[in-house]
Amino acid sequence: MNIGDVAQKAGLPPKTIRYYEDIGLITPLRDTNGYRVFRESDLHKLAFLGRARALGFTIEDCRTLLALYEDDTRASADVKDLAQAHLAKIEDKIAQLESMRRTLSDLVKSCAGDNRPDCPILSDLATGQH
Amino acid sequence: MNIGDVAQKAGLPPKTIRYYEDIGLITPLRDTNGYRVFRESDLHKLAFLGRARALGFTIEDCRTLLALYEDDTRASADVKDLAQAHLAKIEDKIAQLESMRRTLSDLVKSCAGDNRPDCPILSDLATGQH
DNA sequence: CCTTGACCTTCCAGCGACTGGAAGCCCTAT
DNA sequence: ATAGGGCTTCCAGTCGCTGGAAGGTCAAGG
Numbered sequence: 217m218n219i220g221d222v223a224q225k226a227g228l229p230p231k232t233i234r235y236y237e238d239i240g241l242i243t244p245l246r247d248t249n250g251y252r253v254f255r256e257s258d259l260h261k262l263a264f265l266g267r268a269r270a271l272g273f274t275i276e277d278c279r280t281l282l283a284l285y286e287d288d289t290r291a292s293a294d295v296k297d298l299a300q301a302h303l304a305k306i307e308d309k310i311a312q313l314e315s316m317r318r319t320l321s322d323l324v325k326s327c328a329g330d331n332r333p334d335c336p337i338l339s340d341l342a343t344g345q346h
Numbered sequence: 347m348n349i350g351d352v353a354q355k356a357g358l359p360p361k362t363i364r365y366y367e368d369i370g371l372i373t374p375l376r377d378t379n380g381y382r383v384f385r386e387s388d389l390h391k392l393a394f395l396g397r398a399r400a401l402g403f404t405i406e407d408c409r410t411l412l413a414l415y416e417d418d419t420r421a422s423a424d425v426k427d428l429a430q431a432h433l434a435k436i437e438d439k440i441a442q443l444e445s446m447r448r449t450l451s452d453l454v455k456s457c458a459g460d461n462r463p464d465c466p467i468l469s470d471l472a473t474g475q476h
Numbered sequence: 477c478c479t480t481g482a483c484c485t486t487c488c489a490g491c492g493a494c495t496g497g498a499a500g501c502c503c504t505a506t
Numbered sequence: 507a508t509a510g511g512g513c514t515t516c517c518a519g520t521c522g523c524t525g526g527a528a529g530g531t532c533a534a535g536g
Contacts, residue, residue, distance in 0.1 A: 272446045296459035303450045316402045320433045329426035
C-alpha cells in the first residue's frame, strides 16, 4: 500500500503519517523507487494512533500505549494508570473551560450589543470588577 | 516602573510582557540605560490583557479588544460579537473534551488494572470496537 | 573602590503536533 | 510527448510563550 491508500483507510492525512514515521512511531518499508510501502501492521498501528490521538492522548502517551500494546507481558494496571492520568488532565481542562464559559456567558448576557459604546465586557476586562 | 514591578502588579511574567511589546500590544518608554519604563497606562493595559487571556481570548482577539476599549465611539455590539464567537469556540471545545471524558472514563472503569495483560483500553484502541 | 547579587537587556532556540508550500521525481494514460 | 496525479524531501510557519546564554546596570556592603 502507498501512503495515499493508507491515509484513506486510517483516516489520517499523508503529512501526519510521514510525521509519525519521522518521530519513529511507525517504520514502513521502502519500494525501489523510494515510495513508502505500508504493511497491514503499519495500517493497524496508524489506526491505533488515530484513535488514541482522538481521545486526546499526547504523542508520547501514544508511543507508550503502542509499546504496551505490543508487549504481551504488560500489566493492565500500567495502561489504566496512563489513561487515568490523562482523564484527570482532561477533567482539569474541562473545569478551566467551564469557568471561562460561565464568566463569558454572564458578560455576554449583560452586554446590550447595540451601537452605543457602554460595554460591561470591556469594563470587566478593564477593572476586574463586575 | 521597571518590568519586575509591573510583572508583579499585573501578574504576568516579565518574559510575557517583553513578548507583548514585541508584538506591539504595548509600547513602554525607555530609560537612558535602556530599561523599559512603564506608565500607569501600560500597567492598566497589561492587567486588561491578563484578564482577557485568562478568559481564553487569543492574542489577536486581545488586540481587537484593546482597540475597542480605547475607541470611545465603539459599538458594544462589536465587543459582544467577539465575545460570543469566542464563547461558541469554548463551548465546542468543552463538548469535544466531554466526549473524550465519557469514552475514557468508561474505558478506565472497564479495565481491571491488575498485573494481567488483558486490557479493554488497548482492545478498544486496537479495534475501535468496545 | 571593589565585589556581589539582583536586576535588566537582546537574541536565539524550543515546545506540540502538525500543516503549507516549493522543487523535483515517478507512473499511467492518452 | 505530454499531462495529471501521486510520491519524495526539506524548510518554514502555526500559537503563546518559555528557557537559556551573554552581557550591561544598579544598589548595598566590606
